[in-house]
Each structure stands twice: as structure tokens, then as C-alpha cells.
Amino acid sequence: MKIAVDLRSLSSGYVSGVENYILNLLDQMLKLDKTNSYLLFYNAFQRKSLGDFHYVNSQIINSRYPNKLLNLGLKTGLVSFEKLVGEFDVLFMPNPNQFYIKGKARLVVTAHDLSPLVTPEYYDLKRRLWHRFLNYKKIFERADAIAAVSDYTKYDLVRLLGIKTDKINTIHPGVNSKLFSPDQPVSELRQVRNQYGLPGDYILFLNTLEPRKNLINLLKAFEMLDQDIFLVIAGKPGWKYRGLMRKIRQSKKHHRIRMLGYIPEKHKPAIITMSKFLVYPSFYEGFGFQPLEAAACGRPSVISSVSSLPEVLGEASLLVNPHSAHELLKAFRLLLTDAPLAQSLAEKARQKALAYTWEDAAKKTLELITRN
Numbered sequence: 001m002k003i004a005v006d007l008r009s010l011s012s013g014y015v016s017g018v019e020n021y022i023l024n025l026l027d028q029m030l031k032l033d034k035t036n037s038y039l040l041f042y043n044a045f046q047r048k049s050l051g052d053f054h055y056v057n058s059q060i061i062n063s064r065y066p067n068k069l070l071n072l073g074l075k076t077g078l079v080s081f082e083k084l085v086g087e088f089d090v091l092f093m094p095n096p097n098q099f100y101i102k103g104k105a106r107l108v109v110t111a112h113d114l115s116p117l118v119t120p121e122y123y124d125l126k127r128r129l130w131h132r133f134l135n136y137k138k139i140f141e142r143a144d145a146i147a148a149v150s151d152y153t154k155y156d157l158v159r160l161l162g163i164k165t166d167k168i169n170t171i172h173p174g175v176n177s178k179l180f181s182p183d184q185p186v187s188e189l190r191q192v193r194n195q196y197g198l199p200g201d202y203i204l205f206l207n208t209l210e211p212r213k214n215l216i217n218l219l220k221a222f223e224m225l226d227q228d229i230f231l232v233i234a235g236k237p238g239w240k241y242r243g244l245m246r247k248i249r250q251s252k253k254h255h256r257i258r259m260l261g262y263i264p265e266k267h268k269p270a271i272i273t274m275s276k277f278l279v280y281p282s283f284y285e286g287f288g289f290q291p292l293e294a295a296a297c298g299r300p301s302v303i304s305s306v307s308s309l310p311e312v313l314g315e316a317s318l319l320v321n322p323h324s325a326h327e328l329l330k331a332f333r334l335l336l337t338d339a340p341l342a343q344s345l346a347e348k349a350r351q352k353a354l355a356y357t358w359e360d361a362a363k364k365t366l367e368l369i370t371r372n
Helices: 008-012 017-032 067-076 081-085 125-134 136-142 151-161 186-196 215-224 242-250 265-273 289-296 325-337 339-353 358-370
Strands: 002-006 037-043 058-063 090-093 106-111 145-148 168-170 202-206 230-234 257-261 277-280 301-304 318-320
Touching (some): 002 081, 008 037, 037 081, 058 081, 090 358, 106 136, 106 151, 106 358, 145 358, 202 215, 202 265, 215 230, 215 325, 265 289, 277 325, 289 339, 318 325, 325 339
Parallel strands (some): 037 058, 090 106, 145 168, 230 257, 277 301
16 A cells, blocks of 8 residues: 655744654554555755665655645646656545645544634734635545544544544544653753753743643743742743733843743753643644643643543642633642642553553554545
């Protein structure tokens, strides 16, 4: 069987949730699958190294079309995936994107979340226009099978788009336990602390800086906190982030806030491990990798009690109403003053993280892709 895989979502140059999913899942699939062959499609004017995917059973196909023209061609049917990669039996899209299949090949798509439909107000105009052009409903209706990253995402697919439940399969992503673990070398911790100028004790936020992540309420809670601790915010700027930056500059505790910007994957475990705990107060998530990565590092988390987040960690974290800065504050105080509670949650989270493996996710995804 020939499996075409759409890797266009790797073109950003950053590793966030979707990129993390694609890189880890596909690496495991290629290692496990000794039967099928893979056509890995990537489009970029400047060629990108995909050395991690150089397996005997894979072929990387790199085109150099302007993205706007390629998307328009796929939208109108002037360009087909067969023209881009040759004949195939299944097209696997690990993230929804514009496509056109001329023949009778099956389509398998991963659904991460439906935030463009649930929280459109958190996106800028350019991104909203792109989502409308993409047409999620059309993609998921055309799909022969859908891999939803959580039961909550499956619920949204049915509730918001009317997709039939029998073709939606919940397949939880994994966590890279070799990278994210409590056993970080002291030399690595020291080097990362010095490189980023990290303070002694700090609360950590690690994600894209955008309104959906609820950093405004996080900032309000931190300003009310009377403990002697810092707030470290790590992540690349997203859409509508300027209002947050203004709030931070104007904060009465701006001198106790450290902005690190984008953090490469190799430095995340050390930054997580040295924190007191992770805070993830997002209004909406399809899965939420960062609390799981913190759990794998043996650190507790304060997370939202909404969308998929309780499904991922549940009782192994402190759940709060993301709309309430006072609930966030109460959770902060608990973890900073109750050491036995913090240790208990850290241990529960660590055990919970062991259940999320990329090998398991890859096996289930392969079964879905190769199903007749």
C-alpha cells in the first residue's frame, strides 16, 4: 500500500502542538511499519531538511509552489495530490489542509481541535479568512476516517459539524519520555538556567502567546499572589498578542516576570523541571501537550477545568475555572504552601504520563490508515 502524507504543516519552522504531533507520530509509524511505502509531501520555496524521515520505506517529495497558488489549485481541482506525489492508496493529513484527490484513494485526517469554530474571536482576520477558505466541515465529511486527539474533539466534531461517530476514532497523542523525564542532568539544568537567565523559584507558562491561552487572567492572579516568586512566560508570539505585552509592561509586578520567547524542544525539559509548577489556564484545547510534558518531568500543573484538559490529566492536576483569576490564585497558593499536596500531584501526574506513548498512538493510527 502506498500512503501519501501531507507534511505542509511543518513549514512554520517552530515546533508547537501540531508540529510536535506530526514529527513524533510519523517517526514512530515509519519505524513500526515494514509493509507499506510512504510518499512524504512537503512544499517550501527553501528546501527543509527532513532527515529524521529518511527510511527505506519513505520517499520525500519537495515541491516549491507559492503556497497561495498551491492552495487555490487544490481548492479548485486544478491541482491534485496525484499530480504532486504520484499514485497512492491513502492520503493521510495529520493536520487539516487544502486538498484535492482526483482518484478513489481513501482520506484519513487528524482532528486536533475546532477552535476556529468555537472561539473565532481569538483569531485575527487573516486567520479567520483562512479557516473559512479551508472549510473544516467539507474536509471531515470527505474523510473516510478521522483520528481525534481526544474524546472532547470527537464530541465537537459531532456537535458542531454533524460528523458521523462511526468514522471518528479517539487516538491520544503521546509524550516523548526519553526527552521529558524527571532525570535531567545537573549540568543541563545549570546550562539552561544560565542561558535564559532563569530566576530561583518560578511559576511556568509554556505555550504560544495568544488570547485563547488566557494569559490575562494568569497575569491578574499573579499580581494578587503575595508569595516571593517569579512568573516565567515562554512561547512565541501568536495573533493578538500585543495587548498582553502591554499589560505585562504596565503590571505592578513586571519586574518579577521573565519573557523567554520561543523555546526549542531540547531546552523545555530543563525549564519545566526547574519550575515550581506549570500553569495552563487555556479557554479551549483539543488536547494540551504542555501539562502532559510537565507530568512526564514530574512537575504538577494548574489547568483549566474546560474542554479536553480534564480528560488528559484529570485528578493528577489542580483544575480551575479559567474565567476566574481568584481560582487561579487559590491554586497557586495551594501548590506553593502545601508541599505534600504538590508532591502527591507530581507523582500522580508522572504515573498518568506513562500511559501516553507515541508507539501506541502510531499503532492505532496505522490501523486506521490501513483499514479496508
